[in-house]
Amino acid sequence: MNASRRFLIGLAAVAGVTLAWEIAGRTHLVEPLLLPPPSEIVTTAIDLARDGYRGTALWQHLALSLARALGAFAAATLVGVPLGLAMGAAPGFGAVLDPFVQFLRPLPKLALIPLVILWFGIGETSKVLLIFISAALSIIVGTAAAVSTVQRQRIRAGRALGAHGLALFRYVILPHILPELFVTLRLSFGIGWTTLIAAEMIASDAGIGWMVVNAGSYLRTDVVMLGIVILGGTGYALDLALVGLQRWAAPWSGRA
Amino acid sequence: MTTSPLIVLENVEKRFEDRRARRETIALDGLSLGVGEGEFVCLLGPSGCGKSTVLDLLAGFEHPTRGRVTIDGKPVGRPSPDRGIVFQEATLFPWLSVIDNITFASRLAGRPASEYRPRAQELIEMMGLRGFEHYAVYELSGGMRQRAAIARAWISQPLLLLMDEPFGALDAQTRLAMQELLLAAREQRRSTVLFVTHDIEEALFLSDRIAVMSGRPGRIVEEIIVPYPRPRAYQEIVAMPSFGELKRSILATLREQAARPQHATTGSLPHGDDLRSYPRSH
Incomplete structure (x- = not known):
């Protein structure tokens, strides 16, 4: 097809x-109160776009959520990819970090909220940190796994052509795992985006995740639905953007 | 071979330890072989006899557990482009274009473009890849990929070319075309080639000398000088009465080796697939 x-x-x-x-x-x-029809959600969207929700414009809610998620995700990529590469390339190092990573990764990040608030307060740091943790952990695991899938024959080909040490890493291993790295990034972004609601539950007063939780307590199901549509749609769009980036950066994906 | 050979393998032993299975495999035992400069030698043997291990030793991927392996009088160091390698599966880098694959080693070594560009162009012509320089690897056929892989190994003007069943995965027609191309290209370059194959006809068509290996642990059991003058034409060679005789005699040796009791592994696991690769109905 x-x-x-x-x-x-x-x-x-x-x-x-x-x-x-x-x-x-x-x-x-x-019952429309339980499940407002699409037309009502559209009306709500128009209202909120004009008047804002609880003193903040709708676009500002979205921009704030995006800034938190994208910032955390960028940091997670910058930290997670090199750590995962190092864990995959140096088995000793991998063995040291692996138990911690594997322990933390499946942990529901909601359980970390009390600690994160105690340690970092209720400001932006805590929210970004929570998204960062969940995304980074899955990036680390995915990247380390990708490194271990590099075929021996391809490494040998690289060595035979004079690539050793860092050059082998830079010119053979890294490009080799690039397609898989994108898959990992896509999955991790999904996980990070999911954590957004949890993060924005921490004493927030803005953000789409906060808007959903706040509207829920006032039975504004239309706003809740709107928030869900925005969260889902934005996540979808960002995933498509990552797919586009992958096609551009690794056009051979799945073809070699 | 009046002077001392370019490649010397002397009484080589190679053991592999498999800790999980708690056994040790002796891949090669007492293997000796010399290859002269400019010579084309085929290493022929039943599957699993350690043919590829010999190439791994010469490439520097593995080191012998006993014995001596030298190239040009020096012990083999780490892998380097001065020993070109072509594997069975095309190991081209899919993230690079054909030309970038071919010039990979030169660019990595920091050679000037003025040096490797013309050489790459010449090889592209020779390998029939003109017009495909900027194609992605996944856009090429299997035969073209192997031609690019040969060009990539050849560009560094290696002392020798190591080929590990390079045409084994190709269909019969492409395979013959590749064999003819390799011979034609070598007419111009006079490279030393050590070529691993399990195909007797391929060995007879390509090489100056065939070294037949025993079943595991591998060593050389017979060396056959291939008497055909170059340049060779496939259809003429296969029609010669001596071709059939040589083929029969080599096949007999291989069968004998395959039937020999295997005592290579200090542990379990039979290596009984050797008989299957040389069916009696040949």
Whole structure:
């Protein structure tokens, strides 16, 4: 099945579900307070875009959430990739870090909130740190695993052509794992984005994640739904951006 | 071979330890072989006899547990482009174009473009890759990939070319075309080649001399001088009565080796696939 066909089918599926949802709301098949229909969410979006939510413009909520997530994600990439590379390349180093990484990675990050607040307070640091931790851990694990998949034959080819030590790493191993690195980054970004809500639960007064939690306590399900649509849509768009980046940086992915 | 050979393997032993299975494999034992400068030698033997291990020793990927391996009188050091290697699977780098793959070693060594560009161009012509310089590796056919891999190994003007069943994964037609191309290219370059294969006809067509290996642990059991003058034409050589005779005699040696009791492994695991690779219905 080609890409444009897949896209059209996906689009039709989304349109169908949206339509069914709208009809269910209008005919009171489902209580609109529990599941507001799409048209109401659109109205809410227009209202919030004009008036803001609790004193902050909608775009500012989104920008704040994006800044937190992207900042944390950038830091996680800068820290996680080199650490993962080192763990994969130096088994001794890997053996030292591995138990800690494996212990922390599956831990629900919500459990860390009390400690993070105690250590770093309720400011931006705590929120960014929480997203950073969850993304970095999965980047480390994915990168280390990618390094261990480099075929022996390819390393030998590199060595035979005069690449040793750092040159081997830079010109053979690193490009070799690039496609897999992008897969890891995509998965890790998803995990980091998921942590956003948890992070914005820490004594926040803005951000899309905070908006969802706050609106929930006032039974503003339309705002909750809007927040969910924005969170999901933004996550989707950022993933597509990463896929685009991968196609540009590693066009041979899956073809060699 | 009047002067001392370029490659000398003297009484070489190579053991591999497998700690998890608690056993030790003796891949090579008492292997001696000399290859003269400009000579094309084929290493022929049943699968699992350690043919590739010999190349690994010469490339510097492995070191002998006993015996001596020298190239040009010096012991083999770490892998280097002065020993060109072509593997069975194309090990081209998919993130580089054809030309960048070919010039990889030169660029890594910091050689000036004025030096390697013309050489690369010449090899591209020779290997029939003109017009494909800027193609990505995944856009090439299997045969073209191997041609690019040969050019990549050749550009550094290696003392010798080590080839590990380089055409083994290609279809019969491409394979023959590659063999002819290799011979034609070597007419111009006079490189020393050590070529590993399990294909008797390939060995007879390509080489000056065939070294037949025993089953594991591998050593040389027979050396055959291939009497055909160069340049060779495949259809003429296969039609010669001596071709059939040589083939039969080598096949007999290989069968004898395959049938020999294997006592290479101090532990379990039979290496019984040797018989299957030389079926009696040949």
